[in-house]
Amino acid sequence: MPKRLDGKCIVLGITGSLAAVESIKLIRELQRRGARVVTVMSENAGKIIGKAAIEFVSELAGEGMHVKLLGKNGIADVMLIAPATANTISKIACGIADSEVTTMALTALGSKKPVIIAPAMHGSMFESPFFVKNLERLKSEGLTIVEPKLEEGKAKLADVETICLHVERNVSSKEFEGKKIVVTSGPTYEFIDPVRFISNRSSGRMGRELALEFWRRGASVVHITSKPLGLKLPDFKEIEVVTVSDMLQACVSEVKSCDLFVSAAAPADFTIEKEKSKIKTAGELTLKLKAAPKILWEVRKIYDGAVIGFKAETGVSEETLYEIAYEKMLHDKLDMVVANDVLEKGMGTPDTRVLIITKKRRTWAEGSKEDVARRIVDIYVEDCLCSSLQRA
Structure with missing residues (x-):
C-alpha cells in the first residue's frame, strides 16, 4: 500500500x-x-x-x-x-x-x-x-x-x-467531514479481586488504527477504549474504560448522536462478582462466571444507524469463517463485518489478515494493522458510505 x-x-x-x-x-x-x-x-x-x-x-x-x-x-x-x-x-x-x-x-x-x-x-x-x-x-x-x-x-x-x-x-480525502464516528477498541477487565482479573490478548491496535483513519478523513471521533492513545488531537475524544459495563455505558451515551458505530473492541464475554480483598492462593479456587451483556446487541436497541462489526474465530476454514461472519452481518444488521482467525495472526500482533464482507463483496486484506485499517475504510467508502450515512 x-x-x-x-x-x-x-x-x-x-x-x-x-x-x-x-x-x-x-x-x-x-x-x-x-x-x-x-x-x-x-x-x-x-x-x-x-x-x-x-x-x-x-x-x-x-x-x-x-x-x-x-x-x-x-x-x-x-x-x-x-x-x-x-x-x-x-x-x-x-x-x-x-x-x-x-x-x-x-x-x-x-x-x-x-x-x-x-x-x-x-x-x-x-x-x-x-x-x-x-x-x-x-x-x-x-x-x-x-x-x-x-x-x-x-x-x-x-x-x-x-x-x-x-x-x-x-x-487526506474528507469523506467523513462533519460526521461523528464512535469506535471501540481493546479488551475489558473483569476483576476477580483487587489484583486479579479476567481479560484477553487483544492489543486494541486495530480499533485504534481505525479511529485514527476516520479522523484523518475528517470525522469527529469518539474512541472508547481500555488502551487510549493519549494523543492531543482536535475532534478526537477518548473515553477510557475498564470493565464491559463501563464500555457499554459509554457506548450508550455516545451512539445516540453518531453517524457510524465501529464495534472493534474485544469486551469480556463473562463477568464475575469481585471479592473485596485479595483471594488467598492456598488450595483450589472455583470461579462462578455469568454472561456479560453483548455491547453491540445493547447498542442496537437504541441505535439503528450504520455499524461496522468484527468477528473473531479460531481454527476454522475460510469458507466457514465467511459463513459465520455473514450470518453475524445479517443478524446484527451490519453494513460491514470484518472477520479473522486469531490463531493465525491478529490478536496481540502488529499484523493481521482479515476477511471483509459487505453486501457487495467479500475480500481479504493482509498487512500491518494501519494498512488494513485503510483498506477497511476504503471499502466502506466504496460500498456503504452513501446509503449508510443517509440512513443515519
Whole structure:
C-alpha cells in the first residue's frame, strides 16, 4: 500500500525557537511517510540549528520561491511551521511578511493552501492576551494549530507523531467531514479481586488504527477504549474504560448522536462478582462466571444507524469463517463485518489478515494493522458510505 504522504510536497518553516533542534527528526519522519520536504528557515532558526544540517536532510527553499511552491499553481500541498514562535505567529495574524517563513505563509493563505502551525515558546508568552487573540484569529481563518504540551512552565512543541497526524489529516480525502464516528477498541477487565482479573490478548491496535483513519478523513471521533492513545488531537475524544459495563455505558451515551458505530473492541464475554480483598492462593479456587451483556446487541436497541462489526474465530476454514461472519452481518444488521482467525495472526500482533464482507463483496486484506485499517475504510467508502450515512 502506498505511503500516506506519497506524492505530497510539504514546505516546512522553521523559526527561532529552541525546539528547532527537533526539526531533523520531524523532517525524517515526514520523509518516511513518503513526503517531499522543502525547508525554509528564519534567520534566528539558523542560529539554533545550522542550515548545513537541514540541507543535509531536506531541500532548502531559495529566495523568491514562495510563489513557485505555495502560489495558486504552486507545487506544494501544505505549509507546516514547526516550531512556530510567538513572533512569527503574531506577524502572520497581522499580515506581515518580513521573513521567508512569513512570506511563505501569507502566500499559502492567499492561495487557499492548508497552513499548519505548531507553537513552541515559554508558557507566559503562550498565555499572553495579545498572543491568545492572534492565535484565535488564525484559528478563525481556518489555520490548523497543533496544540503544544504545557509542561514545566513552557508551551513545548508537540511530539513528532502528533504533528505528522495533523499533516496527514490536512492532505487526506474528507469523506467523513462533519460526521461523528464512535469506535471501540481493546479488551475489558473483569476483576476477580483487587489484583486479579479476567481479560484477553487483544492489543486494541486495530480499533485504534481505525479511529485514527476516520479522523484523518475528517470525522469527529469518539474512541472508547481500555488502551487510549493519549494523543492531543482536535475532534478526537477518548473515553477510557475498564470493565464491559463501563464500555457499554459509554457506548450508550455516545451512539445516540453518531453517524457510524465501529464495534472493534474485544469486551469480556463473562463477568464475575469481585471479592473485596485479595483471594488467598492456598488450595483450589472455583470461579462462578455469568454472561456479560453483548455491547453491540445493547447498542442496537437504541441505535439503528450504520455499524461496522468484527468477528473473531479460531481454527476454522475460510469458507466457514465467511459463513459465520455473514450470518453475524445479517443478524446484527451490519453494513460491514470484518472477520479473522486469531490463531493465525491478529490478536496481540502488529499484523493481521482479515476477511471483509459487505453486501457487495467479500475480500481479504493482509498487512500491518494501519494498512488494513485503510483498506477497511476504503471499502466502506466504496460500498456503504452513501446509503449508510443517509440512513443515519
